[in-house]
Structures are given as structure tokens and as C-alpha cells.
Amino acid sequence: MAKTPDLARNQRVTGPEREKLSSELLKRYQRGQSIREICSETGYSIGRVRRLLVDAGVEFRGRGGTHGRVRKKAD
Secondary structure: OOOOOOOOOOOOOOHHHHHHHHHHHHHHHHOOOOHHHHHHHHOOOHHHHHHHHHHOOOOOOOOOOOOOOOOOOOO
16 A cells, blocks of 8 residues: 555645545545544544545445344344
């Protein structure tokens, strides 16, 4: 995986650097990493990662977990 730049909390990324960063995060997401895993690796906030993925044209996966559904008990 390519190294992502260390960014300060409110540091802006624009132009070709932003496109490169967006495409790198998109590759990670498409390989199966969750947004939270990407945040943990890069140190970026969830909001920043989501915005960069949207910029890259991502189609978000559904969320994991049961979403309130009742699990069937084994008999």
C-alpha cells in the first residue's frame, strides 16, 4: 500500500494531491478495508475519509452487523 501523507486536523488537500489520495483510499476500500480501518491506518477522521471516497466516486457497501434483526436460535 502506498503511504498516505500526514495531515494536520484542518489541513486542506487540493488538486492532483487530493485526487491521488482519494484514489489510494478508494483502492483500500475496494480491497475490503472498512472506513474505520482506513481511519486507523491513516490517522484521518471518518469525515475526511468519507469525503475523499465520495470524491473518488465510491459506491459504499452496506453496513455490517445485524441492524436490529433478531438472530435465529439454534434448535
